[in-house]
Amino acid sequence: MLKIAIMGVTGRMGTTILNLVEKSDHCQLAAAIDAPTSPYLGKDSGEIAGFGTNGIVITDDLEAALSEADVVIDFTHADATAGNAPRLAKIGIPLVIGTTGLSAEGQAAINAAAQHIPIVFAPNMSTGVNVTLKLLEMAATIFGDDYDVEVVEAHHNRKKDAPSGTAMKMAQVLAQTLKRDLATDAVYHREGMIGERTKKEIGIQTIRGGDIVGDHTVFFCGPGERVEITHRAHSRDTFASGAIRAATWVHHQPAGLYSMFDVLGLK
Numbered sequence: 617m618l619k620i621a622i623m624g625v626t627g628r629m630g631t632t633i634l635n636l637v638e639k640s641d642h643c644q645l646a647a648a649i650d651a652p653t654s655p656y657l658g659k660d661s662g663e664i665a666g667f668g669t670n671g672i673v674i675t676d677d678l679e680a681a682l683s684e685a686d687v688v689i690d691f692t693h694a695d696a697t698a699g700n701a702p703r704l705a706k707i708g709i710p711l712v713i714g715t716t717g718l719s720a721e722g723q724a725a726i727n728a729a730a731q732h733i734p735i736v737f738a739p740n741m742s743t744g745v746n747v748t749l750k751l752l753e754m755a756a757t758i759f760g761d762d763y764d765v766e767v768v769e770a771h772h773n774r775k776k777d778a779p780s781g782t783a784m785k786m787a788q789v790l791a792q793t794l795k796r797d798l799a800t801d802a803v804y805h806r807e808g809m810i811g812e813r814t815k816k817e818i819g820i821q822t823i824r825g826g827d828i829v830g831d832h833t834v835f836f837c838g839p840g841e842r843v844e845i846t847h848r849a850h851s852r853d854t855f856a857s858g859a860i861r862a863a864t865w866v867h868h869q870p871a872g873l874y875s876m877f878d879v880l881g882l883k
């Protein structure tokens with residue numbers, strides 16, 4: 617049995633992962649970790665998740681909690697993930713990171729930690745989104761500069777970062793394939809007399825509302841036609857089962873930084 621520690625265990629993703637681990641026949645919960653400010657510290661994680669007592673109490677004491685774990689799954693907050701990465705590297709435990717919105721410094725902290733431990737770091741753990749990234753690469757290669765590309769994402773009203781990590785990853789795939797640079801060619805906002813669209817720009821637009829789990833569409837707009845490639849998540853279970861699959865995979869890897877392409881064999 618793979619012993620999994622969940623960081624951010626009372627969050628939307630943490631709770632979803634905890635419920636899947638509870639039903640799994642190949643993994644079990646080793647530790648339930650939440651923020652030092654969490655009102656749930658000291659409470660039973662199964663009770664909080666709603667399936668009944670499991671004997672694993674929610675804690676913020678990383679080092680003590682991880683002594684019994686094989687792997688950590690982190691879906692928390694950008695600052696928490698960046699701050700905890702060196703601590704996890706020191707403990708020497710494999711790590712799966714789903715957290716998005718990391719700064720350049722935060723990314724550097726993950727890269728540094730990956731010198732010491734294996735880390736799967738992916739803005740979207742669903743199989744569908746990762747297949748979609750491959751489809752985008754193929755479409756952009758064929759359409760080239762003749763088709764304008766725009767990325768639109770929609771998420772629930774509790775999401776903190778924008779654009780989504782998935783939208784940014786999609787834009788990176790498009791930029792790389794079309795030999796563009798997001799630092800100069802990404803357009804996040806349009807208002808007023810902005811003039812005609814340039815050929816090079818990659819639009820990245822954000823919608824927030826209600827309980828949308830996560831929608832991403834890439835438009836390829838050409839002469840007389842357009843293609844829209846859309847992924848819609850109906851449930852967080854798709855991210856959570858991807859995270860458990862990544863945890864099962866990363867547990868056997870040497871130190872290094874990996875993506876869901878590695879986990880799914882899509883490279």
Ligand SMILES: NC(=O)C1=CN([C@@H]2O[C@H](COP(=O)(O)OP(=O)(O)OC[C@H]3O[C@@H](n4cnc5c(N)ncnc54)[C@H](OP(=O)(O)O)[C@@H]3O)[C@@H](O)[C@H]2O)C=CC1
Pocket residue numbers: 623624625626627628629630649650651652653654655691692693694696697713714715716717738739740741742777781855
């Ligand atoms: N890669 C993927 O497939 C997916 C990625 N995500 C990303 O995952 C992240 C979490 O999303 P979601 O679950 O919706 O967010 P939530 O806000 O619901 O959950 C985050 C949890 O992390 C806790 N937390 C904050 N700081 C720490 C800390 N230092 N140590 C331990 N726990 C901490 C929060 O506690 P508190 O509320 O007390 O601050 C909260 O319980 C986001 O970045 C989101 O974009 C989401 C879905 C899929």
Ligand SMILES: O=C(O)C1=N[C@H](C(=O)O)C[C@H](O)C1
Pocket residue numbers: 716739740771775776779780781782783829830831
């Ligand atoms: O915060 C979310 O909910 C999600 N975040 C990820 C992202 O930023 O891409 C993945 C998913 O779309 C849900």
